[in-house]
Amino acid sequence: xxxxxxxxxxxxxxxxxxxxxxxxxxxxxxxxxxxxxxxxxxxxxxxxxxxxxxxxxxxxxxxxxxxxxxxxxxxxxxxxxxxxxxxxxxxxxxxxxxxxxxxxxxxxxxx
Amino acid sequence: xxxxxxxxxxxxxxxxxxxxxxxxxxxxxxxxxxxxxxxxxxxxxxxxxxxxxxxxxxxxxxxxxxxxxxxxxxxxxxxxxxxxxxxxxxxxxxxxxxxxxxxxxxxxxxxxxxxxxxxxxxxxxxxxxxxxxxxxxxxxxxxxxxxxxxxxxx
Numbered sequence: 001x002x003x004x005x006x007x008x009x010x011x012x013x014x015x016x017x018x019x020x021x022x023x024x025x026x027x028x029x030x031x032x033x034x035x036x037x038x039x040x041x042x043x044x045x046x047x048x049x050x051x052x053x054x055x056x057x058x059x060x061x062x063x064x065x066x067x068x069x070x071x072x073x074x075x076x077x078x079x080x081x082x083x084x085x086x087x088x089x090x091x092x093x094x095x096x097x098x099x100x101x102x103x104x105x106x107x108x109x110x111x
Numbered sequence: 112x113x114x115x116x117x118x119x120x121x122x123x124x125x126x127x128x129x130x131x132x133x134x135x136x137x138x139x140x141x142x143x144x145x146x147x148x149x150x151x152x153x154x155x156x157x158x159x160x161x162x163x164x165x166x167x168x169x170x171x172x173x174x175x176x177x178x179x180x181x182x183x184x185x186x187x188x189x190x191x192x193x194x195x196x197x198x199x200x201x202x203x204x205x206x207x208x209x210x211x212x213x214x215x216x217x218x219x220x221x222x223x224x225x226x227x228x229x230x231x232x233x234x235x236x237x238x239x240x241x242x243x244x245x246x247x248x249x250x251x252x253x254x255x256x257x258x259x260x261x262x263x264x265x
Contacts, residue, residue: 021127021128021156022124022127022160023124023125023127053149053153055153055156055157055160055221056157056160056215056216056217056218056220056221057160059217060213060214060215060217061214063212063213063214064214066212067212067214083146084146084149091221091224092205092206092211092217092220093206093211094211097211097212
């Protein structure tokens with residue numbers, strides 16, 4: 001899994017690609033989000049467009065990131081979950097919890 | 112008549128991807144469409160993670176065994192650990208409102224969703240066996256898979 005952060009003013013978009021699974025992807029996701037929160041970033045968009053699939057550990061880490069962001073007074077939103085990732089968010093009812101956007105401009109403007 | 116592929120591995124998370132890829136490849140060879148093959152592989156993946164984490168308690172000196180079988184129109188995968196056993200019968204429903212923010216506890220839920228049958232069996236003094244089954248459809252393509260498995264077995 002790769003994570004690449006882009007800053008658009010007060011909003012940071014993290015482009016994620018590959019798979020978010022136990023032992024690697026989940027750890028990289030945690031590190032990427034923790035790093036932004038430690039820098040004081042308050043508005044984070046996780047771009048899931050390049051993520052092929054996740055397992056229960058990846059889904060769990062996504063929830064953990066969401067909770068850590070809230071604890072630090074930050075907001076974490078999702079962009080472009082596709083295919084299997086979208087299926088898993090629907091299956092776990094997490095699409096009702098996360099703010100999910102299809103268009104990056106809309107995601108950026110939502111903060 | 113069953114034809115088996117058997118893996119015996121140390122309890123290391125690093126091997127989860129290997130089992131996932133093998134499950135997905137065999138499912139494709141049996142005629143499952145790509146999205147369904149991924150579903151099966153995700154179910155197998157969760158069973159293997161459970162066996163390593165909860166069965167063998169991350170003890171790399173303990174092994175897990177994964178048996179892939181094509182039998183009677185079924186793709187059956189058996190995952191065995193050597194641990195003291197874990198309680199699979201009292202897992203919380205991850206869809207309940209009070210559990211939605213939990214960061215774990217979705218593995219068995221995924222297994223149940225992605226295959227037709229999931230069965231846990233505690234083997235006296237030998238750990239736990241998880242059996243996953245998915246019916247092979249369409250039946251017309253199953254024979255090709257059987258040939259592939261036979262070839263792999265050598």
